[in-house]
Amino acid sequence: MPGGTDILNALKKEMDKPYTFMHICGTHEAAIAHSGLRSILPDNLKIVMGPGCPVCITPQGEIDAAIDLAEKDCIIATYGDLMRVPGTKGALDSIGKDVRVVQGVHKAVEIAEKTDQEVVFISVGFETTAPTVAATILQEPPENFSILSCHRFVPPAMKYLLEQGEAKLDGFLLPGHVCVVAGYQEYEQFPVPQVVGGFEPEDILLGLLMLVKQVKEGRAEVENAYPRAVSREGNPKAMHMMYEVFEPCDVEWRGFPIIPNSGLRLKEKYAAYDAQKKFGIEIKHVEKHSSCICDKVLRGVADPTDCKLFGKVCTPRKPVGPCMVSHEGACKIWALYNQKKY
Incomplete structure (x- = not known):
């Protein structure tokens, strides 16, 4: 890969008008901020963040459902980020119930194996984490283990953004981590410039350069600036496991309405591990009352x-x-x- 300075200089030469690109990955945002990329980009090039943080897009109704499960004296296991997300009645870390931070679904299963109490894993994430949960379910964990599925697909959210046209976008920097697992075939349906990006500053600069060139040349395709980790087909084995256990469903995203086929629910075959069905929990829409944007x-x-x-x-x-x-x-x-x- 050319050096970052060379890519940046090439990018500046290509700039002929204002451009706005969206990335859909929290790790991209962290890499951009940590490296100070925005401070050296051309003034007329803007990068905005989309719905690329799985915890952030989890709606308040799902947080409330997790709290309801804790109040039924279930042991709640989840990632640390989800602990402080506010629900209607507070956050998971402030309700005085048995809520534990785990590094992954396998750790939640280990808790279930050591107790007779019900253990519920609050299962959030995109296509990156869903296959690991599916693999765990296929291994038939203990009967006192279940999940609250809060998984989301990225492409349906992109489809919604494009249809609404609310954000005036020239293209997308696609999420590298998601594409490692899912590939990028699903994104080829969108008639807009797209580039799969890695996470080093040079990766992001290269992705932006490729996006600008696509726009200037009137192309709208998916290019891969992260070939060392991403292929068009992704990881078929992981995706097969995911679809063996889960099926698409319509779900709400925070900041979005219900987006068709953008969520994952357990198939009826695995309903015994579905905490929502097991405990009769309803996920309700919650109207926004905060000034938070x-x-x-x-x-x-x-x-x-x-x-x-x-x-x-x-x-x-x-x-x-x-x-x-x-x-x-x-x-x-x-x-x-x-x-x-x-």
Whole structure:
């Protein structure tokens, strides 16, 4: 790969008008902020973050459902990022119930193997984490183990963004981690410039350069700037396991309405591991009552610093919205790296 300076110089030469590109990966946002990329990009090139943080796009109704399960005296196991996301009745880390941070679904199963109490894993994530959960279910974990499936697919959210046209976008930097597993065939349906990007500063600069060239040349295709890790077909074995256990369903995303076929639910064959069915839990839509603009940040129509709460009422120590909680959330990343508009 050419050096970062060479790519940046080539990018600057290609710039002939303002461009706005969206990435859909919290790790991309962290890499951009950590490396200070926005400060060296051409003034007329803007990168916005979309719904690429799985914790951030988990709607409040699902947080409330997790709290309901904890109040039924289930042991709740989940990733640390989800612990502080506010629900209607508080956050998982403040309800005084048995809620434990685990590194993955296998650790939740280990807890279930050592107790007679019901253990529920709050299963969030995109195509990156769903196959590992599917593999665990296929291994027939203990009867006292179940999951609350909060998984999401990325392509349906992209389809919604393109159809709405709310964010004026010239193209997308596709999520490298998701594409390692799922490949990028599903993205070829979209008539817009797209590039699969890696996570080093040079990877991101190369992706942006390739996007600008696509726009200038009137092309709308999927190119791969991360071939050392991503192939068009991804990991077919992992995807096969995922579809063996899960099936697509219509679900709400935070900041979005219900998006068709954008979620994953357990197939009827595996209903015994479905906490929602097992405990009669209903996931309800919750109307927004806060001044938090996480919903706009996730749709790419606002920056974290546009929020009047940012850095004042809402901080990483005392978050108001989920984008200030997760290490993949734009607000927390901008707060940690003192990111500003450029």
